[in-house]
Amino acid sequence: MRIKEHPILEFKRTRLVPFTFNGKTLYGYEGEPIIAALHDNGIRVLRASLKLNRPRGLFCAIGHCASCFMVVNGKPNTRVCIEPLREGDIVETQHGKGEFK
Amino acid sequence: MIEKTELLVIGGGPAGLTAALHAGRYGTKTVIVDDAIRPGGQLIKQTHKFFGSRMEYAGTRGFQIAKLLLKELEKLNNVKIYDQTTATGYYEDGVLTCLKGERYFKIKPERVIVATGAFEKTIPFVGNDLPGVYGAGAVQTIMNLYGVVPAKRVLMVGAGNIGLIISYQLLQTGVEVAAIVEGMDKIGGYQVHASKVRRMGIPILTKHTIVEAVGEREVEGAIISKIDENWHPIPGTEKKLDVDTICLAVGLSPTIDILRQAGAKIAYIPELGGDVAIRDEFMETTAKGIYVAGDAAGVEEASSAIIEGAIAGISAAKSLGKSIPDFEKQIAKLREELNNLRAGPFGEKIKLGLKKLKELNQQSK
Ligand SMILES: Cc1cc2nc3c(=O)[nH]c(=O)nc-3n(C[C@H](O)[C@H](O)[C@H](O)COP(=O)(O)OP(=O)(O)OC[C@H]3O[C@@H](n4cnc5c(N)ncnc54)[C@H](O)[C@@H]3O)c2cc1C
Numbered sequence: 001m002r003i004k005e006h007p008i009l010e011f012k013r014t015r016l017v018p019f020t021f022n023g024k025t026l027y028g029y030e031g032e033p034i035i036a037a038l039h040d041n042g043i044r045v046l047r048a049s050l051k052l053n054r055p056r057g058l059f060c061a062i063g064h065c066a067s068c069f070m071v072v073n074g075k076p077n078t079r080v081c082i083e084p085l086r087e088g089d090i091v092e093t094q095h096g097k098g099e100f101k
Numbered sequence: 102m103i104e105k106t107e108l109l110v111i112g113g114g115p116a117g118l119t120a121a122l123h124a125g126r127y128g129t130k131t132v133i134v135d136d137a138i139r140p141g142g143q144l145i146k147q148t149h150k151f152f153g154s155r156m157e158y159a160g161t162r163g164f165q166i167a168k169l170l171l172k173e174l175e176k177l178n179n180v181k182i183y184d185q186t187t188a189t190g191y192y193e194d195g196v197l198t199c200l201k202g203e204r205y206f207k208i209k210p211e212r213v214i215v216a217t218g219a220f221e222k223t224i225p226f227v228g229n230d231l232p233g234v235y236g237a238g239a240v241q242t243i244m245n246l247y248g249v250v251p252a253k254r255v256l257m258v259g260a261g262n263i264g265l266i267i268s269y270q271l272l273q274t275g276v277e278v279a280a281i282v283e284g285m286d287k288i289g290g291y292q293v294h295a296s297k298v299r300r301m302g303i304p305i306l307t308k309h310t311i312v313e314a315v316g317e318r319e320v321e322g323a324i325i326s327k328i329d330e331n332w333h334p335i336p337g338t339e340k341k342l343d344v345d346t347i348c349l350a351v352g353l354s355p356t357i358d359i360l361r362q363a364g365a366k367i368a369y370i371p372e373l374g375g376d377v378a379i380r381d382e383f384m385e386t387t388a389k390g391i392y393v394a395g396d397a398a399g400v401e402e403a404s405s406a407i408i409e410g411a412i413a414g415i416s417a418a419k420s421l422g423k424s425i426p427d428f429e430k431q432i433a434k435l436r437e438e439l440n441n442l443r444a445g446p447f448g449e450k451i452k453l454g455l456k457k458l459k460e461l462n463q464q465s466k
Contacts, residue, residue, distance in 0.1 A: 008162070008273070036249050039249045044233055045319060046232070049230070058243075062239075063187065
């Protein structure tokens with residue numbers, strides 16, 4: 001869900017563009033980090049951990065902690081907290097270390 | 102091809118931007134790399150008016166300070182900013198590698214200022230790896246930078262300034278805050294921030310901690326408990342809170358990977374946030390020509406980050422042979438400002454940490 005009104009901030013929104021998450025079409029604003037569009041759509045589980053297959057989500061949001069690694073356009077280990085969203089991006093849950101597709 | 106520059110500044114937060122500004126003013130050819138979506142560091146998501154007594158920007162909102170610094174930098178055409186660019190490594194021959202999207206490139210600078218900021222700490226509790234457990238700064242980023250409602254109902258862990266400020270900002274966005282738990286017997290942050298939060302009806306529970314994040318795939322609740330003087334949970338005092346998000350505001354640690362790679366001597370100084378690089382009073386580390394400033398040098402505030410950035414910037418310019426007629430005077434004035442900032446009760450811890458650092462630096466000579 002987006003913030004509609006804020007007492008101090010004004011959010012300049014860009015163009016709404018489609019992308020897919022595990023095959024399902026969703027929308028987000030072009031150029032915002034992929035994580036923003038995912039959170040807007042209520043998606044918080046991003047990957048499965050290496051050994052125990054535990055769900056993982058966002059932790060630091062500044063590209064430092066590796067918790068948000070996903071497969072984007074076939075590329076694993078993409079930090080979706082700082083990866084800008086582009087029209088038609090294919091975003092997928094990452095399992096373990098991930099593989100190039 | 103290897104890009105050559107006189108100065109490379111890693112990190113475009115208040116420390117890095119000010120460092121580039123001060124070096125750039127004396128004609129230093131400077132490159133700033135910053136890996137965030139937009140430069141400005143922590144400042145770009147801060148909506149509150151900043152404290153910091155004598156500093157010129159006190160009373161200005163964080164995101165506006167970032168704008169002011171960037172505008173000043175635009176006037177210098179010997180300073181370039183590469184945004185969305187990560188400095189990934191430092192090599193023996195003084196070459197740094199950088200990554201911007203798919204593009205990988207090398208820079209060989211004569212001096213480096215590391216102003217990479219800090220990262221959030223975590224604490225152990227059952228389920229602390231579940232989606233929905235965030236560093237508090239992450240929730241603030243989602244909310245204030247990207248305009249997304251980050252949660253429905255939050256448990257905040259930690260009543261320092263960050264925990265208090267972000268709780269208040271969550272309320273401004275319409276998110277409920279169930280409680281703030283704090284392990285110590287008193288609130289760590291400033292009274293003004295604590296009062297604001299209390300007035301909005303959020304309970305601040307001191308001598309309490311989180312013991313479990315409840316949920317299968319995501320956070321669906323949190324169990325908190327009272328703790329005794331050894332920080333052990335007291336059986337029978339557990340309480341379940343109905344929350345979908347847990348924010349950890351339990352302190353920050355300096356980001357020093359590049360400094361480690363460069364071979365700078367590192368020491369553990371808890372008062373400064375953990376492992377920090379040993380450095381002299383000009384902010385130069387034991388790795389020659391490599392400086393550090395801001396939270397990366399020791400976790401403190403934006404106001405001190407700005408002053409440290411200035412010291413590092415003019416010192417680096419001076420060592421490059423730039424003519425700075427009033428160098429000593431400038432440095433003395435900046436040091437005095439730092440001392441003023443650290444004069445209050447909140448500066449005690451920092452001063453203790455810096456004392457340890459100074460001793461280590463003398464020993465390392
Ligand atoms: C909620 C909150 C409230 C605060 N309130 C106040 C306040 O009222 N007053 C005050 O004085 N201070 C306040 N602070 C603290 C202040 O924001 C920080 O101390 C300050 O931003 C530190 O500045 P910095 O430049 O050292 O680091 P940062 O602002 O963290 O900037 C570091 C930058 O470096 C980038 N970076 C890191 N590694 C790399 C790399 N390898 N390659 C490229 N780029 C990299 C990061 O993306 C970031 O943009 C607050 C902080 C928070 C979280």
